[in-house]
Amino acid sequence: MAWIDTDALKRDHPVEEVVERYGIELRDSGCALIGRCPFHEDGGRPNLYVYPITRSWYCYRCGIGGDVISLVERIEGVGFREAVTRLTGDARELPGASQCRKRRIKRPPGRQTPWEPEERECLSAAAELYHNRLLTDEAALAYLAGRGLGRDIMERCCLGYSSGDELVNYLCRRRLPIQAARRVGLLRAGGCERFTGRVVVPEIRSGQPIWLIGRTIDETLGHPKYLGLPGSKPLLGWETAKESAGVFLVEGVFDWLTLLNWGYPALALVGTHARPEVFSKLTRFEHVYLLLDSDEPGRCAAENIARRLGPRAETVRLPGAKDVAELATHVDGHAVLAHAIQSGRNLAA
Numbered sequence: 001m002a003w004i005d006t007d008a009l010k011r012d013h014p015v016e017e018v019v020e021r022y023g024i025e026l027r028d029s030g031c032a033l034i035g036r037c038p039f040h041e042d043g044g045r046p047n048l049y050v051y052p053i054t055r056s057w058y059c060y061r062c063g064i065g066g067d068v069i070s071l072v073e074r075i076e077g078v079g080f081r082e083a084v085t086r087l088t089g090d091a092r093e094l095p096g097a098s099q100c101r102k103r104r105i106k107r108p109p110g111r112q113t114p115w116e117p118e119e120r121e122c123l124s125a126a127a128e129l130y131h132n133r134l135l136t137d138e139a140a141l142a143y144l145a146g147r148g149l150g151r152d153i154m155e156r157c158c159l160g161y162s163s164g165d166e167l168v169n170y171l172c173r174r175r176l177p178i179q180a181a182r183r184v185g186l187l188r189a190g191g192c193e194r195f196t197g198r199v200v201v202p203e204i205r206s207g208q209p210i211w212l213i214g215r216t217i218d219e220t221l222g223h224p225k226y227l228g229l230p231g232s233k234p235l236l237g238w239e240t241a242k243e244s245a246g247v248f249l250v251e252g253v254f255d256w257l258t259l260l261n262w263g264y265p266a267l268a269l270v271g272t273h274a275r276p277e278v279f280s281k282l283t284r285f286e287h288v289y290l291l292l293d294s295d296e297p298g299r300c301a302a303e304n305i306a307r308r309l310g311p312r313a314e315t316v317r318l319p320g321a322k323d324v325a326e327l328a329t330h331v332d333g334h335a336v337l338a339h340a341i342q343s344g345r346n347l348a349a
């Protein structure tokens with residue numbers, strides 16, 4: 001790697017997209033997008049500001065900022081050249097890959113990745129390993145039970161858990177290439193697992209996981225709370241929901257799991273941002289029930305989506321809960337939700 005055109009790099013890899021790939025949710029606020037800073041415990045009002053116009057970011061708490069390259073440097077703990085390599089997805093520069101037979105894999109940003117066969121196999125192997133681990137890990141099981149989720153939904157959605165020290169051995173045993181697991185983002189350069197200490201939720205299409213997102217089970221250890229694989233976020237639950245006449249649209253992974261657990265057809269945006277391709281997908285349903293968070297950003301997003309979808313959209317208001325996942329832990333949560341949905345229908349009628 002010789003001369004690097006950093007301007008082209010910044011243009012081709014919009015900082016806001018890269019921030020979101022690290023699982024940081026961004027919300028519109030004037031000329032900036034705001035999210036939780038990955039470099040400090042950003043619990044209250046989010047401090048990370050991303051400015052698409054100047055292709056820059058700044059945390060008003062840490063007092064640090066920069067461009068997309070410095071962001072990758074800091075998050076991954078690597079130098080400039082390695083950050084560039086990771087940003088472009090060029091695997092040639094990864095450790096141990098110098099004499100490698102690998103082709104250079106370029107993926108257009110923002111498009112769901114058409115993984116190579118061995119990369120797909122690594123994703124499947126990881127999902128399988130994590131699923132089996134979850135079923136025997138008491139802390140992870142207790143975490144899910146605390147969120148109202150039992151064995152049935154774990155198996156139906158192939159939920160998993162990464163203990164952080166098994167994937168490399170498992171891939172070796174299955175004779176799968178470690179480099180492929182690195183390329184999809186399951187492993188970091190040092191061999192650490194991306195999802196260590198996290199409950200892992202796969203998005204499955206045609207029986208194969210195409211993307212994973214992990215939720216830390218111990219917020220004092222895992223930061224940020226949610227971390228996805230690199231690449232654009234798919235609409236979670238597409239394959240099972242797409243045949244329904246009506247669908248419930250939610251923000252979060254646990255809102256989605258809760259609805260599935262209670263038997264509702266559901267899709268999760270994984271955030272509040274609906275990409276253009278999401279709208280084209282939603283137009284196939286007769287009814288889209290918007291069940292976004294009952295905070296200001298959730299309401300704004302629901303209004304936006306409702307406007308774009310027209311009469312097929314119907315907003316459901318949750319009484320006394322921030323989101324569906326919160327209802328999962330209420331004694332009569334399911335009844336509250338059913339009532340909210342029914343009241344919405346009555347209003348619409």
Ligand SMILES: [Zn+2]
Nearest residue numbers: 037040059062
């Ligand atoms: Zn910060």
